[in-house]
Amino acid sequence: MRYLPLTAADRAEMLAVIGAPDIDALFADVPPAARLAGPVDLPRHAGELEVERALSRLAARNRSSGAGPSFCGAGAYRHHVPASVDHIIQRSEFLTSYTPYQPEIAQGTLQALFEFQTQVAALTGLQVANASLYDGSTACAEAVMMAARVTRRTKAVLSGGLHPHYAEAAWTLAHTAGVRVERLAAAVDAERAVTGAIDADTACVVVQTPNVFGTVTDVSAIAEAAHASGALLVVVTTEAVSYGLLKSPGEMGADIAVAEGQSIGNALSFGGPYVGLFACREAHVRQMPGRLCGETADAEGKRGFVLTLSTREQHIRREKATSNICTNSGLCALAFTVHMTLLGEAGLRRLAEVNHGRARMLRDALAAVPGVEVLTPRFFNELAMRLDKPAAAVVEALAARDIIAGVPVSRLDPAAGMDDVLLVCATETTMQDDIAAFAEALREELAR
């Protein structure tokens, strides 16, 4: 087996040094009834070529986004990732190292995390950011838990514009900890309805901009209302590229900003691995979940970086930790940072503008199709539209014509009563031809 270096002679020699008669002697603590006599009922080992063929066959049964027009967003976005990003994250020194427990020989990872934290803090307009969480949805759930710790209150208000899967993940984590989750009715402009639900028990209000329907909202007024009753404002963003164009959560008064960072540096990959961004005010840093990288000096006074404030964490605090997170999304965070460094502020801004421009182009083309009503009043790169047919059926019909038309709301939230609403998205990878093909096919399907 090509990954196992020990030879039969090595094994014999090692057993002799150990003083064991055979390998079975080393498994002597296993109850005899539980010892398998031979290999389990699965195929035997295979060569690289055979494995590559088997997996390539499976891959070929999927319609990749780049193979034709694709308009899915709703929490995961297809962007172009420069080739150099993938080269860096495949460097052995980054790929095959672990959490930097020994900082003297992990400065590469640590400095990159320090850069990541600085970038995330700048993008979100908040003072401190952590070294990443699993993804945007788990970051959102952790934000609710953190708000409950900070305020010592037990109710979370979730906007009806929050991605339904984020709302479900937040409910799953929060309700077990005794935090009551009030999820408001789904609506394209749901953020406007949030303030009325804030009361004296409210630990936090969770809003999303651009929201799951694509609507962009200035949440400053919600921040004021939340703060007036002692609650925190959590602002969720699933499309990190929007930070290049839109007001940051911090600028609008957010106490915690969480985001899905996949758009920057990371592939769609059918939903994971992604990278959760998490930023907050400095005053709350000791209630933050996840790893933090901080600056310090070595014995010769040279600057270096270490994991810090670990007294919040499970390996020190055990059942009193701020979260149970150990492994997070290190390599995806590195991809984010390398891509962001390549973009720089100028590139990110331009990228955001191109995305918005393509989405306007998409809006204009689809709005002209009979039977389509564009619902989203203010959008960044995705929008909701009402069709005069059930959206899921239209998506299936267009998939048969090799057009991935977007995400029907009924798939995300059947209870929303929006079976005729389709979410569509355009990015810099969306070409004019794609949009024309989509509009034409949609025209035919809706006329059918």
Added chain:
Amino acid sequence: MTAVAVGRPTRPEVANEDGRRGAAPEAEGRGLVQDEPLIFERGGWEKTGVDLPEADLDASDLAGLTRTAPIGLPGLSEPETLRHYVRLSQKNHAIDLAMYPLGSCTMKHNPRLNEKMARLPGFADIHPLQPVSTVQGALALMDQLAHWLKTLTGMPAVALSPKAGAHGELCGLLAIRAALEARGDGRRTVLVPVSAHGTNPATAAIAGYQVVEIAQTADGRVDIGDLAAKLGPDVAAVMVTNPNTCGLFERDVLEIARLTHAAGAFFYCDGANFNAIVGRVRPGDLGVDAMHINLHKTFSTPHGGGGPGAGPVVLSEALAPFAPAPWVTSGPEGFRLIERNTGDAAQAFGRLSAFHGQMGMYVRALAYMLSHGADGLRQVAEDAVLAANYVKARLSGELTPAFPDGPCMHEALFDDAWLEDTGITTLDVAKALIDEGFHPMTMYFPLVVHGAMLIEPTETESKREIDRFCEALLRLAAAAKAGDVARFKGAPFKAPLRRLDETAAARKPRLKWTP
């Protein structure tokens, strides 16, 4: 920029066991290891390394919603970016450079085929919400991975979506909680051995449970008497790591399961160390009700400097109905994805994250499994256990094994008794090992062993590399016993940086660059 060739003490030379002079394992010349500033100290505010089309921006419909102030992000051209991050990479130790015996973390070889497979556009460039008719291959892959995991563990069901080991623990405990609540049973306590990894009690607390510790016996196992005394009608689950964090198999595991079930509780097994028994023992045969599997440990998906991981959880028949959405089923029209908690999934405890889990890790893990096959995976466990016992045997004369009697499993645990009266600590030994060219072992974990040093060689180290590592540690033991304290206290001397002040970092946190 300056090279870091500053005046450092050279490593003292000592005779190794062959009587030859021990050569420094590292070349003296350090001229090519560069100091590297932060991007914020060198990047241009106008610069970009990406050529994008012109944007004809009409943001009139976003009036009042757009940024008015600069973000404060520097950019670099592509050559500058590459050079920056490649220079940073050279300050990292990695499995591909030398043995990385970080106990409990399972730092084994990461096959590059797996990287290549995960990047096939049919896996990497598919959207989680595109029609299921267009992702049949992806669902088939998830189904195959589930089949391998169920067969290897002897368990009937698996929830794939947890994103790391601790997320898997949460998944398992929430399934247990849902199962108990479904029978109207509001138990509030989870029992956790004192030697458990910190994520176990942290997860139990997050899942809404009180944590009660179970004592450990002198030979490093769960104290059955203490377990029996603490089991009762309020105990929801017993969380036991097996093989445990001391690197030992819980000999009484069948009794642990029997007692747990007799008390009406569930047996959660932390499967972080499944790599020691894969292919030789099925947790399903041990009475386990739920166990997470760290794909980044046993099935070698890369650790990536701290993730991403993946933590699928295998479940018993009793817990399977409570698994979280989404999951894959198959029918006459191919594979389907169950995404809603309705119908067959009405008892699901909820949802752990936005999408279907760590697809990129599933591809890598399945490639690893297919490569090894049933026979190779069995060999994985055997070689991992053989390597750890070999390390234990080679070092036991000079170091003090925490549990000298009987074999260990995949990792060898030492305490710091051998350092008594030397003035040298476990931390010092770890740092001195860096100067020998190795990543240190896990130190001060598990907490139940004084000055713990946990060494996990893994099955992908050659005998030669393991010998090199043992000899380095034996040299250090000889130096410690000879009173060469300076070699330890100042270490590391040969790393990119000298010992870092972690106390100062925590006292006045600087968590981002400021001008």
